[in-house]
Amino acid sequence: MDIRTICVHGCDKRYDNTGAVAVPIFASATFSHPGVGKSTGFDYSRTLNPTREHLEYTMAALEGGVYSIAFSSGMAAVTALMELFSPGDHVVAPDDLYGGTYRLFEHISHKNGVNFTYVNTLEGIEKAIRPETKAIFIETPTNPMMQVIDIEAVSRIARARKLLLVVDNTFLTPYYQRPLKLGADIVLHSGTKYLGGHNDTLAGILVTSNPNLYERLIFIAKTIGACLSPFDSFLIIRGIKTLAVRMDRMQESALTIAKWLTEHSAVDKVYYIGLPDHPGYEISRRQSSGFGGMISFSLKDPEIAVKTLERVKIIKYAESLGGTESLITYPMLQTHADMPEEERNARGINAGLLRLSVGVEAVDDLIADLKKAMG
Numbered sequence: 384m385d386i387r388t389i390c391v392h393g394c395d396k397r398y399d400n401t402g403a404v405a406v407p408i409f410a411s412a413t414f415s416h417p418g419v420g421k422s423t424g425f426d427y428s429r430t431l432n433p434t435r436e437h438l439e440y441t442m443a444a445l446e447g448g449v450y451s452i453a454f455s456s457g458m459a460a461v462t463a464l465m466e467l468f469s470p471g472d473h474v475v476a477p478d479d480l481y482g483g484t485y486r487l488f489e490h491i492s493h494k495n496g497v498n499f500t501y502v503n504t505l506e507g508i509e510k511a512i513r514p515e516t517k518a519i520f521i522e523t524p525t526n527p528m529m530q531v532i533d534i535e536a537v538s539r540i541a542r543a544r545k546l547l548l549v550v551d552n553t554f555l556t557p558y559y560q561r562p563l564k565l566g567a568d569i570v571l572h573s574g575t576k577y578l579g580g581h582n583d584t585l586a587g588i589l590v591t592s593n594p595n596l597y598e599r600l601i602f603i604a605k606t607i608g609a610c611l612s613p614f615d616s617f618l619i620i621r622g623i624k625t626l627a628v629r630m631d632r633m634q635e636s637a638l639t640i641a642k643w644l645t646e647h648s649a650v651d652k653v654y655y656i657g658l659p660d661h662p663g664y665e666i667s668r669r670q671s672s673g674f675g676g677m678i679s680f681s682l683k684d685p686e687i688a689v690k691t692l693e694r695v696k697i698i699k700y701a702e703s704l705g706g707t708e709s710l711i712t713y714p715m716l717q718t719h720a721d722m723p724e725e726e727r728n729a730r731g732i733n734a735g736l737l738r739l740s741v742g743v744e745a746v747d748d749l750i751a752d753l754k755k756a757m758g
């Protein structure tokens with residue numbers, strides 16, 4: 384079945400016989416037992432809830448996986464994932480990484496005895512692997528520098544060294560990129576972004592095809608309890624229905640805006656993976672079916688960056704991405720505020736860098752808004 388149809392209808396499983404077209408919100412913390420030692424299949428919502436389960440099956444289908452677990456936020460999903468590791472374990476990650484993930488790795492996982500090496504090339508990944516390395520964690524394209532990582536090439540390294548490969552697929556979603564098919568073991572999402580798609584709720588998702596990994600992860604999930612509520616599960620299911628239409632529209636607008644930015648005299652550099660001169664363009668064409676709606680760009684004068692943030696009207700100066708409303712972010716002060724300045728600058732996350740999440744507004748209005756704000 385075409386992924387656009389799966390987006391609309393979700394998984395086949397239905398939980399009532401009313402014919403309800405929308406998936407019901409099962410707002411029940413607990414479920415009564417038909418007899419001693421008997422269960423309807425649902426006992427307690429931290430472990431399993433029908434609305435959440437529908438979302439989980441849908442996400443597994445969309446990613447071409449078998450199992451999925453929905454969490455209360457993307458960071459809750461990363462936190463659960465990190466519980467797979469023990470003190471002394473080592474993980475290799477890209478040096479351009481969502482700031483919240485970096486903060487979790489450095490301030491929580493590291494305190495719990497897990498060590499990290501950050502690299503930015505395939506050779507770097509190979510070199511960083513040690514006897515105690517257990518996993519490679521990547522996001523592609525990276526947030527916010529939009530670097531493209533060759534998932535298949537990394538998966539070959541992971542297989543050869545018997546390491547787990549985790550891919551954060553938040554930016555492209557399964558509509559444009561399916562990391563499990565490219566050799567990943569686990570796919571991770573901030574469902575808050577494109578999946579939910581309306582800037583109205585938080586969610587996190589893990590997907591895998593490996594039954595052992597799933598057993599370990601579902602045990603962690605039900606034990607730590609950061610599960611997605613039935614209401615939020617409903618919102619994500621509803622968001623996913625229009626994922627394909629939104630992604631295509633955002634991508635079309637993003638390409639137009641990226642081209643316009645490259646010609647603007649105040650702009651130093653545009654980082655959009657759909658521009659043919661982007662260094663990751665060819666890899667993207669090979670491993671993804673689209674380029675998405677995220678653009679980072681640096682302004683020659685950091686003062687213009689600040690003015691842009693303060694003057695935009697239609698585009699909102701706000702954290703997050705992937706929703707119907709266009710959002711502009713100042714990575715230096717927002718997503719990457721907890722990264723030491725030196726490391727931030729080394730990655731290009733400086734005072735002139737802005738990140739734009741292109742929404743579904745009319746592209747001419749977005750360009751007019753940017754044009755006025757950038758002066």
Ligand SMILES: Cc1ncc(COP(=O)(O)O)c(C=O)c1O
Binds near residue numbers: 457522572587703
């Ligand atoms: C790539 C990426 N991964 C994970 C997260 C964390 O997700 P959440 O904000 O839903 O906790 C984010 C949030 O911005 C993100 O951009």
